[in-house]
Amino acid sequence: MASATSNPPLHSVRGLRRRFLNRIFAAVYATVILALFYHHAITLLHSTTFTSFCISLTMFFSDILLAYMWSTNQSFRMNPVTREEFPENLVKFFDQKDLPAMDIFICTADPYKEPPINVVNTALSVMSYDFPTEKLSVYLSDDGGSELTLFAFMEAVEFARTWLPFCKENNVIQRCPDAYFRSNYAQSSKTQEIKVMYDNMKTKIENVVEKGKVSVEYISNEKKRQALSQYWTKDSTRQNHSSVIQVLLDTKKDKDNMGYSMPNLVYVSREKSKATMHHFKAGALNALLRVSGIMTNSPIVLTLDCDMYSNDPSTLQRVLCYILDKSSRPNLGYMQFPQRYHGLNNADIYGSELKRLVRMNPAGMDGLDGPLYMGTGCFFLRRAFFGGPSSPVQPEIQELGPNYIVNKPIMDREILDQAHHVSGCNYENLTSWGYKIGFRYGSLVEDYYTGYRLQCEGWKSIFCDPSKPAFLGDVPISLHDVLNQNKRWAVGLLEVAFSKYSPITFGIRSMGILMGLAFAHLAFWPILGVPITVYAFLPSLILLSGISIFPKVSDPWLLAYIFLFLGAYVQDCLDFILAEGTFQRWWSDQRFWLIRGLSSFLFGSIEYIAKHLGMPTQGFNVTSKAMDDEQSKRYDEGIFEFGVESPMFLPLAMAAILNLMAFFYGGIVQIFKERNMDAFLVQVFIAGFGVLNCFPIYEAMILRSDKGRMPTRITIISTLLVWGLCAIATFVLKM
């Protein structure tokens, strides 16, 4: 066990024992893949017709892509580690007053998709961290440019004056008010009183959002009126408005109801103009980096999405266990906590837990040079945004440099003017922002891309995954939302994969083979759509024409297929269950890979190509966090939500229908009637596996009558398309 040099230790790290087994298994598996390639090559050479050549080539190509995904995936398995922190030892080394200051960034972008009451809850959960309040500054970026959000925050400030001291004096563990009142909290007259206050605030905010504007009866004083009036100019819209910066709390002046000081709280809505690119979330974060730079310039920065509240008030202490211990990891640039979620249904039908992506793979990278950046729950050293560890890049004004010490109060006129200036929409023109400084532009997955570029510059990272989640977030509850989110990721990842900074070339050169491959695995994630689509359609189509393409049951080559299939699936399942998973969730997770492959990845790739050709595309389509009661109920019961006529459902429905046909035809005609089991067993098995995975789709097409069922039009169109596909296949194969 390697532990930090300090004594008593602040943290420890341990390699998982299964890494040795992983390495041996990887060697065996790789050998079998090579053998399979040999078999593919032989089949190709011996193909008798042009059609059979094309089919063999397609299967070979699909298997090459699968092999690429498998081999790059091994970098996560070579050296996974787990860590432990001992925040209780921190006090033995550091005085409260020596702790570094923290700037916390929260992003929101749309008051209708991201209800302001939830954003307020997130802010309150971090404002009440167990940390010296004068060292804490919370910045809210409102890309929705909405007076509704500003209003919600002005209400939140009032509530915070009671909530913050209440949490501290009663040592409340759950400091997100909404989660607290949902939990089994100790009832007392004080908690009753606070609950009433909270409910009042919530009702007010929700009413205002419902009305779509802040009417006068909600504006209780002149200060609020003035703040809100900035939104009342004629040409102020979401895409077109000047900067709004409102200091809602100033730690030097504001006191809560018990007389304790409060953290800084600043509302920022950067200037927007239709004529200027704003780079979505990355642009918003860069604006915050500058505004906070002018106002507080704390050496540590936390980025949070508005839907991820803090679930543990002692998280900052955990972070300091690494950041204050220089021996923990040289050139440490950031520390990532996993995204963890609340409100998942038992089976996690959409695989939203993303266990592999957000917990298992980052633990694997942590054993190398550290995890990727995942957009939220990540603590950065501000310095990391300004060039590599040994190649600093100076920003255009010295006040923004990471070492500059702010010596004026946050409300100083000059500070406010400068803050407005740096949040202007043309400020970044002819500067290095987004390219050499700050969060990086050029990909819809700005998080992945920024973390990747920082690692290329030489920054390292740490993955901190305490058993009590540090942050908890929402998951989308309709299939359409999930697929859209995954599609956005697919587009963003391809943008990196095929850029001049592709991990497969630039990445491997900059950070070595294993880290390079780990990033390359993700960048090319969407190509999985190709083999998944091929396997979903080709074997079944061909089966319907009575043609066999896999080794016969009596052929020893079949063993290679069985080994590769079972080896990958069983290892994956074991890994999943060992990482606190259940079999049921694993099953949903593997199914969702197939669903993603057929929809998000396919449509994402098309969108990427369209974007590349200069056609207009969607950009950063914010995931909805608003809940519809009926939808919520169905989600909780584990029922798939189709409901809308999304083209992304077409390939899913088609695969479902085709595999069902192939399974029955193959099973009945080929195996029972023609006694052709030897030739067709594999294809019937593949179709059957598809059918097994498609149960929720059949249900949604035939059995259900609720609003979330498969729209009839999708069912009809996909049936026609399958019919057309079969006709073409018969024609081509009989040629």
Ligand SMILES: O=c1ccn([C@@H]2O[C@H](COP(=O)(O)OP(=O)(O)O[C@H]3O[C@H](CO)[C@@H](O)[C@H](O)[C@H]3O)[C@@H](O)[C@H]2O)c(=O)[nH]1
């Ligand atoms: O123009 C924009 C668009 C989005 N956001 C914010 O970005 C965050 C993430 O957006 P969301 O729609 O919730 O995206 P998800 O798909 O849930 O996010 C995952 O993927 C994103 C990259 O695609 C990362 O930025 C996120 O951190 C990560 O959780 C939210 O707080 C938004 O308010 C902005 O500030 N400005």
Ligand SMILES: [Mn+2]
């Ligand atoms: Mn989100």
